[in-house]
Amino acid sequence: MTQQGVRWTADQVLALAPDAASREAAGRLATAGPWSEVGSTDGGTVWGVCRGGGGGPYRTVVDVADASGPACTCGCPSLRNPCKHALGLLLLWAGGDGAVPEGEPPAWAERWLTGRREDAEAAAGTETAETGAAGTEAAGTEAAGTEVAAGAAGDPSGSVSRTRDPVAARRRAERRAERITAGATELEQRLADLLRGGLAEAEQTGYAWWEETAARMVDAQAPGLASRVRELGSTASSGPDWPVRLLEECALLHLLDQGWLRRDRLPQDLAATVRTRVGLPATADGPAVRDQWLILAQYDSVDARLTTRRVWLYGTETGRTALLLSYGAAGRAPELTLPVGLSLDAELSTYPGGGRRRAALGKRFAPPAPVEIRPKGVTPSQALARYGSALRDDPWLESVPVTLEQVVPVPDGDSWQLADASGGTALPLTPAFGNRAGLWRLVALSGGVPVQVFGECGHRGFTPLTAWPAGPGQAVSLN
Numbered sequence: 001m002t003q004q005g006v007r008w009t010a011d012q013v014l015a016l017a018p019d020a021a022s023r024e025a026a027g028r029l030a031t032a033g034p035w036s037e038v039g040s041t042d043g044g045t046v047w048g049v050c051r052g053g054g055g056g057p058y059r060t061v062v063d064v065a066d067a068s069g070p071a072c073t074c075g076c077p078s079l080r081n082p083c084k085h086a087l088g089l090l091l092l093w094a095g096g097d098g099a100v101p102e103g104e105p106p107a108w109a110e111r112w113l114t115g116r117r118e119d120a121e122a123a124a125g126t127e128t129a130e131t132g133a134a135g136t137e138a139a140g141t142e143a144a145g146t147e148v149a150a151g152a153a154g155d156p157s158g159s160v161s162r163t164r165d166p167v168a169a170r171r172r173a174e175r176r177a178e179r180i181t182a183g184a185t186e187l188e189q190r191l192a193d194l195l196r197g198g199l200a201e202a203e204q205t206g207y208a209w210w211e212e213t214a215a216r217m218v219d220a221q222a223p224g225l226a227s228r229v230r231e232l233g234s235t236a237s238s239g240p241d242w243p244v245r246l247l248e249e250c251a252l253l254h255l256l257d258q259g260w261l262r263r264d265r266l267p268q269d270l271a272a273t274v275r276t277r278v279g280l281p282a283t284a285d286g287p288a289v290r291d292q293w294l295i296l297a298q299y300d301s302v303d304a305r306l307t308t309r310r311v312w313l314y315g316t317e318t319g320r321t322a323l324l325l326s327y328g329a330a331g332r333a334p335e336l337t338l339p340v341g342l343s344l345d346a347e348l349s350t351y352p353g354g355g356r357r358r359a360a361l362g363k364r365f366a367p368p369a370p371v372e373i374r375p376k377g378v379t380p381s382q383a384l385a386r387y388g389s390a391l392r393d394d395p396w397l398e399s400v401p402v403t404l405e406q407v408v409p410v411p412d413g414d415s416w417q418l419a420d421a422s423g424g425t426a427l428p429l430t431p432a433f434g435n436r437a438g439l440w441r442l443v444a445l446s447g448g449v450p451v452q453v454f455g456e457c458g459h460r461g462f463t464p465l466t467a468w469p470a471g472p473g474q475a476v477s478l479n
Contacts, residue, residue, distance in 0.1 A: 183220025377405025
């Protein structure tokens with residue numbers, strides 16, 4: 001099924017960009033000058049030939065109407081997906097000024113589109129043929145659940161046949177649990193030694209001590225503990241109030257250690273949260289929920305080893321907020337890309353743990369399409385209460401997704417805050433957001449008038465991600 005007459009906005013196009021450099025380069029290609037043989041269909045396919053500076057010209061085709069998500073091909077050698085040529089072509093198309101006329105795809109574009117259709121049909125046939133076998137097998141493997149995934153992650157040499165053996169999977173999970181328990185016990189002793197000697201020693205030992213402790217947690221197959229230890233190392237001597245923050249983080253790490261060592265005594269959801277926080281993988285075991293999911297926000301966080309993409313969705317019928325996570329190797333953008341401001345008719349299944357916000361994207365029934373619905377909003381005081389309530393289910397939670405209704409960005413000394421238009425309360429913006437261009441986009445969008453803002457509310461403040469104007473208008477990404 002294709003969505004007729006869908007034309008994206010520039011913000012929705014730029015939300016697909018894998019990084020800032022791609023957005024900047026795409027902006028330079030969003031004019032008719034470099035392009036020839038451009039065209040589009042009312043079903044959402046766009047094509048063109050871009051004059052290249054190196055080995056061009058490059059033939060580019062983008063299909064935004066595919067139910068599995070936007071897809072593109074380009075003759076350029078870039079490893080980014082989508083590349084700057086695909087983004088530039090979409091920006092030219094989004095302008096809606098006639099620069100990309102409607103027509104029939106040329107033969108080279110039609111060949112790629114036909115190949116995609118044939119691949120989709122073949123995949124659908126394979127899925128149908130395997131349904132019976134998968135149903136029979138599920139009864140034997142579902143009980144293993146998280147343990148199967150944990151065993152596979154702990155043993156990179158594992159094969160499909162091994163993960164299908166529930167007895168072997170259980171043994172691997174038990175061995176990994178024993179290693180994590182040994183690591184958590186060692187970490188407790190190291191924390192006790194640190195606090196016994198006083199936090200002043202943390203400033204003198206330097207980062208090497210923390211890195212060595214983190215390496216011990218990696219050896220114990222507890223990557224979640226290792227990550228938190230590294231964060232502790234970066235907290236020491238990081239500002240005038242670093243001892244307070246270090247003590248707080250040590251307390252949370254101690255709480256996580258104790259949660260793992262006493263996991264058998266915890267409620268089911270809290271135990272699942274502890275397993276996830278320690279670093280054990282899980283499977284999306286919640287029932288599939290179909291809804292029109294409004295794409296609220298998409299952003300990436302990058303470290304030396306991994307690019308993590310977070311996509312927030314809002315169910316227009318269920319009222320639920322869900323988080324999709326996808327990953328790419330260092331320097332590579334994750335493949336999952338959804339345009340902010342559109343809605344997606346799809347099924348989601350939730351992962352275990354407190355709040356059950358993280359979800360897996362299942363079957364998609366149509367490509368992303370425009371929708372006039374906005375998420376329901378709350379006041380700043382209600383947002384804080386929501387975060388406090390969520391901490392009961394997950395004490396290590398950094399923030400919760402919240403839509404603020406009728407707020408105005410106002411300066412607060414050297415920082416900014418979102419003030420309730422009805423008066424009385426306000427939420428400070430996180431310091432990191434104050435250094436972004438998104439702050440000025442938000443201020444310009446408001447112009448002193450109340451707006452609706454979606455973002456993440458936590459102990460560091462509120463991080464705006466998307467905003468809507470006071471009257472009718474499209475969502476504006478603030479990343």
